[in-house]
Amino acid sequence: MNSSDLLAPINIETCRIPNRLFAAPMAGISDLPFRSILKSFGAGLTFSEMISAEAFVRGHQKTRGILRRAKGETPFAVQIFGGNPVAMAETARRLEAEGLCDLIDINAGCPVKKVMRGGAGAALLGDRERFFEIVKRVVRAVSLPVTVKLRACRTPGDLDGLEVIPVLFDLGARGVFLHARCVSWNFTHPPEWAWIERAACLGRPLIGNGGIFAPEDAVAMISSTGCDGVMIARGYLGNPWIFRQVCQLVETGKWTPVSLGERFETMRRHLEMSLDVFGERQGILRMRKHLSWYVKGLAGNAGFRRRMNSLTRSGEVFSEIDRYFESLKEREH
Ligand SMILES: Cc1cc2nc3c(=O)[nH]c(=O)nc-3n(C[C@H](O)[C@H](O)[C@H](O)COP(=O)(O)O)c2cc1C
Incomplete structure (x- = not known):
């Protein structure tokens, strides 16, 4: 092959x-x-x-x-x-x-x-x-x-x-x-x-x-x-x-790394589906590991993970994702 x-x-x-x-x-x-x-x-x-x-x-x-x-x-x-x-x-x-x-x-x-x-x-x-x-x-x-x-x-x-x-x-x-x-x-x-x-x-x-x-x-x-x-x-x-x-x-013959924007858009899409399918509590619990994998290697990810693991409301999780995304964008400039 x-x-x-x-x-x-x-x-x-x-x-x-x-x-x-x-x-x-x-x-x-x-x-x-x-x-x-x-x-x-x-x-x-x-x-x-x-x-x-x-x-x-x-x-x-x-x-x-x-x-x-x-x-x-x-x-x-x-x-x-x-x-x-x-x-x-x-x-x-x-x-x-x-x-x-x-x-x-x-x-x-x-x-x-x-x-x-x-x-x-x-x-x-x-x-x-x-x-x-x-x-x-x-x-x-x-x-x-x-x-x-x-x-x-x-x-x-x-x-x-x-x-x-x-x-x-x-x-x-x-x-x-x-x-x-x-x-x-x-x-x-x-x-x-x-x-x-x-x-x-x-x-x-x-x-x-x-x-x-x-x-x-x-x-x-x-x-x-x-x-x-x-x-x-x-x-x-x-x-x-x-x-x-x-x-x-x-x-x-080559491939493009995912952009920061698409990475975070995927995280939100994944979270939305998880909430839809499993409900708020289970949906968030199941997403914790995924969210921490999505940010592996990114600056300041330890703080993001820690905060994620304490949140129980979907609105807060989305806001935290947005906040982290904004902070990374600022670093890029
Ligand atoms: C957390 C975890 C869960 C897994 N669950 C299954 C499973 O349900 N069925 C299965 O056949 N293999 C399961 N595997 C094995 C993987 O499908 C795969 O065979 C293994 O991770 C080796 O591939 P990799 O080196 O690319 O990770 C699991 C592996 C891990 C790490």
């Missing part, structure tokens, strides 16, 4: 994705308002936060809330996790029956203890029988495309995640998202992109993930590994423009 392929559409079976830039599922982060922002800057496919199949089948209201898609958010993927093959298949069936998404992704990479204790997420790499049963049943339950997101291995020596890739495709998975880290590594460990290259020889489409923080990283990943697309995760935090910048880089 070369870098211009990043802008070419890709079909994951019936799910037509306008480019090969994927916005990763992130629990507590990839909610409706933020996905809407990511989409507006060019993310080809957005993912819900992961939802628990057991909770969904029980009719848990919060889980239902996670599934609302943003206006115009097509295509949209829902990621499910769980250790019970029956609940996973039933969840997939209901997602399709209710028309809630265009693609269903199985989480086989989450290293969080609570998730793994239930036999879900990255625990599936250590229990292949259960893993394959889940994939088989979910695939059988729906006509929507089913994909799997997993890590390359549990520990660096074994590469067990790579080993299962051909089986996942044989069982009917239509794509794999490979996070190029071991389950035993934390997020600060550099990813091993060579594993993406190896995985791309084992089954396709294979989307690479891990360590994309700048537009150049997206180009480097697709050209050096031959993967079919790239998935951006922490690189989009406070930086949703990264999708547009990758497109600029591919098209023109």
Whole structure:
């Protein structure tokens, strides 16, 4: 693959994705308002936060809330996790029956203890029988495309995640998202992109993930590994423009940093949506981390963050954003 392929559409079976830039599922982060922002800057496919199949089948209201898609958010993927093959298949069936998404992704990479204790997420790499049963049943339950997101291995020596890739495709998975880290590594460990290259020889489409923080990283990943697309995760935090910048880089060989004006306009737009969707209290609480990511690296951001964390009224939050923006503009002159 070369870098211009990043802008070419890709079909994951019936799910037509306008480019090969994927916005990763992130629990507590990839909610409706933020996905809407990511989409507006060019993310080809957005993912819900992961939802628990057991909770969904029980009719848990919060889980239902996670599934609302943003206006115009097509295509949209829902990621499910769980250790019970029956609940996973039933969840997939209901997602399709209710028309809630265009693609269903199985989480086989989450290293969080609570998730793994239930036999879900990255625990599936250590229990292949259960893993394959889940994939088989979910695939059988729906006509929507089913994909799997997993890590390359549990520990660096074994590469067990790579080993299962051909089986996942044989069982009917239509794509794999490979996070190029071991389950035993934390997020600060550099990813091993060579594993993406190896995985791309084992089954396709294979989307690479891990360590994309700048537009150049997206180009480097697709050209050096031959993967079919790239998935951006922490690189989009406070930086949703990264999708547009990758497109600029591919098209023109360079990209423009976001202006101060657009940065603050995006913060306000994001806050407005968050208030609309979650109400004043939750909307503000959810925005605190985003606002602090948006101002990372800007002069005087520590004071802004501190003040933000004490405000509980939307009017005050907007005013504080405006005040900080004005103070930065003055510094520019
Ligand atoms: C706060 C946080 C939440 C995450 N939530 C999910 C999730 O719900 N499902 C999932 O498959 N991966 C999740 N991930 C993993 C990311 O999707 C991605 O695989 C990982 O961050 C590596 O990519 P990066 O190096 O580009 O950040 C999460 C990661 C973080 C840091």
